Amino acid sequence: MSTVSWLAGILRELTGAPWCAACHRPCDGVALCAACRDALSRQEPIARTLPNGVPVLAAGRYEGALRRLLLAYKERGQPDLRRPLATLLASVLRTLAGQHAAHVRRLAVVPVPSTRTAMRVRGRDPLSRVTEGAVRLASSGGLDLGAVGPCALVVTSALRHRRAVRDQAGLSVAERFTNLDDALVARRSLVGLTVVVVDDVVTSGATLQEACRALRVAGANVLGAATIAATPRRV
Numbered sequence: 001m002s003t004v005s006w007l008a009g010i011l012r013e014l015t016g017a018p019w020c021a022a023c024h025r026p027c028d029g030v031a032l033c034a035a036c037r038d039a040l041s042r043q044e045p046i047a048r049t050l051p052n053g054v055p056v057l058a059a060g061r062y063e064g065a066l067r068r069l070l071l072a073y074k075e076r077g078q079p080d081l082r083r084p085l086a087t088l089l090a091s092v093l094r095t096l097a098g099q100h101a102a103h104v105r106r107l108a109v110v111p112v113p114s115t116r117t118a119m120r121v122r123g124r125d126p127l128s129r130v131t132e133g134a135v136r137l138a139s140s141g142g143l144d145l146g147a148v149g150p151c152a153l154v155v156t157s158a159l160r161h162r163r164a165v166r167d168q169a170g171l172s173v174a175e176r177f178t179n180l181d182d183a184l185v186a187r188r189s190l191v192g193l194t195v196v197v198v199d200d201v202v203t204s205g206a207t208l209q210e211a212c213r214a215l216r217v218a219g220a221n222v223l224g225a226a227t228i229a230a231t232p233r234r235v
């Protein structure tokens with residue numbers, strides 16, 4: 001937990017005053033202040049392509065209010081921080097489903113699993129919770145994509161780590177790909193399943209590329225990847 005976030009938590013406890021989870025300024029009794037909510041609502045989708053050719057769509061840029069909200073949610077896992085992130089992810093899931101609506105009636109949404117270390121530290125898998133919320137939001141009222149009819153989105157925890165990996169933070173792009181090489185495996189055969197992979201942030205693309213490899217080995221048809229945010233492009 002960052003010092004600023006920790007101090008904000010202490011102040012909130014002591015004073016009973018609500019503080020914005022993203023900017024740590026006093027706010028009007030909700031998790032995010034009006035300025036941060038506004039910044040999130042103005043996010044523009046970012047399209048990327050993984051080295052293996054798989055398209056990635058991110059809901060926004062990993063900076064400012066969105067970056068701080070993601071970090072706060074990972075630390076605390078509060079439901080009121082989860083909802084704005086799920087809303088952003090839902091928007092890109094709807095877009096991806098719409099792009100393939102002509103030939104896909106059922107889309108498995110596969111979150112990248114947390115590392116064993118992260119699960120030990122946090123005792124939960126924050127990305128899975130956001131993904132479940134996003135699929136509920138994207139499907140609310142039915143994900144009817146016009147003349148082609150409805151498409152069902154289903155959260156599918158299809159992947160697990162088969163070995164320990166290092167934290168990707170601080171690694172070079174080449175080291176990130178090496179760190180994750182052959183690190184994931186499908187829990188079962190995925191033959192016949194059409195899939196979108198989900199991660200919170202795309203940086204080098206190493207995690208998503210490894211997830212795509214493991215899903216394809218198990219027989220899945222991987223259409224693309226969706227993330228909440230994208231970092232500035234790395235060369």
Ligand SMILES: [Zn+2]
Binds near residue numbers: 037
């Ligand atoms: Zn704020």
